[in-house]
Amino acid sequence: NAGVTQTPKFRILKIGQSMTLQCAQDMNHNYMYWYRQDPGMGLKLIYYSVGAGITDKGEVPNGYNVSRSTTEDFPLRLELAAPSQTSVYFCASRDRGTGKDIQYFGAGTRLSVL
Amino acid sequence: GEDVEQSLFLSVREGDSSVINCTYTDSSSTYLYWYKQEPGAGLQLLTYIFSNMDMKQDQRLTVLLNKKDKHLSLRIADTQTGDSAIYFCAETGNNRKLIWGLGTSLAVNP
Numbered sequence: 502n503a504g505v506t507q508t509p510k511f512r513i514l515k516i517g518q519s520m521t522l523q524c525a526q527d528m529n530h531n532y533m534y535w536y537r538q539d540p541g542m543g544l545k546l547i548y549y550s551v552g553a554g555i556t557d558k559g560e561v562p563n564g565y566n567v568s569r570s571t572t573e574d575f576p577l578r579l580e581l582a583a584p585s586q587t588s589v590y591f592c593a594s595r596d597r598g599t600g601k602d603i604q605y606f607g608a609g610t611r612l613s614v615l
Numbered sequence: 616g617e618d619v620e621q622s623l624f625l626s627v628r629e630g631d632s633s634v635i636n637c638t639y640t641d642s643s644s645t646y647l648y649w650y651k652q653e654p655g656a657g658l659q660l661l662t663y664i665f666s667n668m669d670m671k672q673d674q675r676l677t678v679l680l681n682k683k684d685k686h687l688s689l690r691i692a693d694t695q696t697g698d699s700a701i702y703f704c705a706e707t708g709n710n711r712k713l714i715w716g717l718g719t720s721l722a723v724n725p
Contacts, residue, residue: 543715
């Protein structure tokens, strides 16, 4: 029962470094999402994807990039990390079955940019 | 625009009922959700309600939906210390993206 798996769980970056946050789901969901959660705040949508090869911007896409080459994987790339990107990042996939519309979340990646 | 509002804090005694409230603005929402986030963890779906329902019960959880007032509530009966967490209300907004509240931090005191 893997569900949505995010790696790494924790990471510290220096300003200007780059990294990729990995997200994989084994539920064959077409829709996937990346959110960030700042302390004491709700979730803000960074990017989302409605299927392999299709991505779109959310509320706060600046400083990030995504790709979706397979249904299972939806990596989030940070280029030139900045302190403002210190946050907890959550990946989610969405089940749009009959009579339901549910997002399932990974455990999160806690990122500090110093 | 679309917005979801929740009170930020709630404190209850163990064994009492907790009621967490949420208001939303998008009258076209199809589903409304309650998610739970324990410290240092991800978000766990607690329950959700379809917009044509006005109540849903699931063990200790009762969800009430008042579409006229755009008000959603989550009642937790016999609240336990393990229920201490942040509870997020969310609705399906335009383009089926979820619109999130800021979360209500529930503290359960022994």
